[in-house]
Amino acid sequence: MEGVSKMLEYLSERGKKWVRTLPPLVKAHFDNFYNMYDKETNPKGLVNMGTAESHLVNKEVCNLLRKSAEHMDLTGYNIHYNKFEGSDEFRTAIANHWQKIIFGEDRNVVLGKEQVATCAGCTVALETLATLLAEPGDAFLIPAPYYSSFVDDINERAGVLAVGVPCDETLSRDAFEKAYEKLT
Template identity: 25%
Template sequence: MSISTRTVAAREKAQGALTWRIIPNIWDPKSNPDGFVSLGAAENSLMHDEPNQHVRDNFSPSNVASTYVDGMTGTKRLKAAMAQFLNRHLQPFQPLEPSHIEVTNGCSSAIEHLVWGLSNPGEGFLLGQPYYGTFTPDIQSSLRRSTPTSAIPRHGSPSHPHNPLGRCYTRDAIIGPMRLCEKYGIHFISDEIYALSVWNNTVDEGEPVAFESALSIKPTVIINPSRVHATYGMSKDFGAN
């Protein structure tokens, strides 16, 4: 059975990655005491018991949740709950409504959908370094191997709070790229999957920068609001990979 060249390349790259040899053999005190303790995956294992118990005690979906009645991007109930949750924690300059939210199976899929929907083959993506390694395949799967010499930027995306540096951008550091995006007609995508995984740093010298969502910045004279997008996921803050 033949497969695409993209699939062959992705499979060969994955087979050489140490991560996929470790994940099937993760340490467990009872079932796998000789397994690996992985420090290379952003998983909050200490949170597994709490959200799982909460779901068992409180989750009672209606039959509508198993249908397409509410569309393909999340039920009305879920979007309403997410809007309320994000308004409370991200404090956007304009309250989010359920209609502002699209639900996907993770931030990787959300980024891929955004790139696919906002750009054409041959166009590029501005991404500051260092960056989360999986950004590259997420973006390339939509842009189809754009070359640096020919790619026309259509998006700029900070990881905020930053991955892998673990720091939050200052307000000015967010506004600057927003102005750049507006000047050149580029969409601004803020990856905020770690938005609530922030705490006071009492070890390093200097006052740490507090997290401020890109959605909390009033875009007047900075950027057209239609160019601003933010992604958020449950995997980090709720240990729900």
């Protein structure tokens, strides 16, 4: 903590408010970052079971992405800054997917790219939504099981509570409606 104390003297008052002890899961992630298991290069390394990513399948995922890239029509548009909300193609694909998953045959609601914005990961998406849409003390219904740091991610700055909705590999609109009714 000595290094943190020294650092504080250089921070603004606003910056000092953000300095805190990391949650145990986040601290473990960064403590283990430079000692990750790899069968060939670091067989005595650690496997981080607390972060929602698997480095054990890196080779397979990279190969799949390379294979997929062969079928993509990549242009300069794809490799530079894009729209803040994400590319039209990506948002359209997401809208089509969620239309099927959430609304199915119900045509009273039709999702299009205009109703979709993307972020660089679930954590930043949830925190952004919590900060912009909810008041402190409001609750977010999140499919459970979920990444345990979501609790800190949406509560730390936004003051929003995470409420898990038990789900299997599919999302159930009914489960979310029941959880919502329970809260209201």
